[in-house]
Amino acid sequence: MPSHRMPSEADIISTVEFNHTGELLATGDKGGRVVIFQREPESKNAPHSQGEYDVYSTFQSHEPEFDYLKSLEIEEKINKIKWLPQQNAAHSLLSTNDKTIKLWKITERDKRPEGYNLKDEEGKLKDLSTVTSLQVPVLKPMDLMVEVSPRRIFANGHTYHINSISVNSDCETYMSADDLRINLWHLAITDRSFNIVDIKPANMEDLTEVITASEFHPHHCNLFVYSSSKGSLRLCDMRAAALCDKHSKLFEEPEDPSNRSFFSEIISSVSDVKFSHSGRYMLTRDYLTVKVWDLNMEARPIETYQVHDYLRSKLCSLYENDCIFDKFECAWNGSDSVIMTGAYNNFFRMFDRNTKRDVTLEASRESSKPRAVLKPRRVCVGGKRRRDDISVDSLDFTKKILHTAWHPAENIIAIAATNNLYIFQDKVNSEMH
């Protein structure tokens, strides 16, 4: 999506999310704005614009705030957007910055009443002497107007920075997680929330681990998972206790002693966790890998995929320039057969779990003319170098793809590359398999 203004930091996309049907795609940016795209219905008249996404609505979700007690600014950057399952004609979504979650209702207006008896077209009162007969006002079509209104504001629930929100399958509650705590909210109640996880130590000096991501199970409304900066996953059951500090299951892979370095802990920190659509697996992203975990096996992941292992020998430099702290997200496709995650140099990677094949693609204007086919890219690490290979030393570490999303049913992906959004469709294989 080309930006018509000069690109500024406020335009940097900070989250991308399809709704449950894939008809709508929401993005949030650093400036606190939400942009919603809608997929155009396929029509025979214009076969070339089949299923393309156009801007549907834009609104300012969060504004910068100032915390006077701490003398700190609260960023308006949208950290996460989650759609609610659609229950009527309106669409609803939750958007959050570091501190406050908001529920937005998106409605369409495409008709308006005409033919009032007492008012004229502009709304001015008619001269009653000119009214000779009564008419029933009728609804006439008008240009589509999309209206967005804030329905709930869930504030003051978090001392630390919110990193995740997740809507429960019961469609009544949702959770929000910050660095040290997870709260459970009812969608209709804004003045109170229940704390369900608290890992804040009595003495902050004993703090060695934080919560990095969290998600509800897609089917079991009592189960949720949260990941930590030490690379562990904890599956919790809300039926067990009010405060879920004791996990039901702890998923942790033992450290590989041959690969141990001062950076081992940092690169093991989980930046994202996602349940599979089936609910049987979890997908995690740490700095160098994506891992698939079976809910029935806590000892180790069942699959590990290397995203950019060539960075393993560069960890010191990546620590120095802070890149080692970048938080990449990961995504499942609709059938849970392919997983996707972003990397540097505007590259993103896909791994087919069945064929064990993987591909590296690039999101850039040059390589993305409309309807062009993406060419697989390769990073060479010395040795034989092919013509279009990129060497590790030429990678641009400022071009990082942190946020990606996959359509729930079709092979359509949304990639956020800094302040540009790319939407790729697999027309050949549009059905999921």
Next chain:
Amino acid sequence: MFTRGLKRKCVGHEEDMEGALAGLKTVSSYSLQRQSLLDMSLVKLQLCHMLVEPNLCRSVLIANTVRQIQEEMTQDGTWRSVTPQEAGRAPLDRLVSTEILCRSAWEQEGARPAPGLGDGHVQGPVSDLCPVTSAQAPRHPQSGIWELDGPREDRGGFHKSLDQIFETLETKNPGCMEELFSDVDSPYYDLDTVLTGMVGGARPGPCEGLEGLAPATPGPSSSCKSDLGELDHVVEILVET
């Protein structure tokens, strides 16, 4: 260049150099790298103070790295109290060499410091790391290390920031911790403060309710822990209540 520098130091401390030099160089280069990593981490933690809203996850990960390095250094036995005459020795030279080490050693593929090193027999170069003060360090811009244009500038920038920090210590006797920290607000070094970027010590939030606030520290401990190294003491202050 730095090889010669190392040799000079080694000659000053050891008698029979020839056979042990090769092994010593590998081991001491690891110590230098580790030292440099520690320096870098402390600078990063310092910068955490100055950011508007420090990232807690990042701060915790860096603090854990500092602890790991410190533990290993303690096991190695490379901790030594800094005597006044040693403190005056040019730390800048050593900074240059470790900075080069970081780049040359780690940019080569496969050249990583062996993590399991450290048997207690290693006599590394003088670990006269001066504690980091609250001096303003310019924020190191995210360097495009891999871009062909620009790395030099960034290297200089990073070197300068460490430079500035250590410069302020040359004029003081780093043996006296109280002098160093006397003008700094005591809650500043409460780890709670470090991790959440607050100087005041107050922790508001309706959900906290009656939760106790982290007590403000009365001041750096007057009894310098002379049995631990300088750096150890700095980290102790950082995490001390």
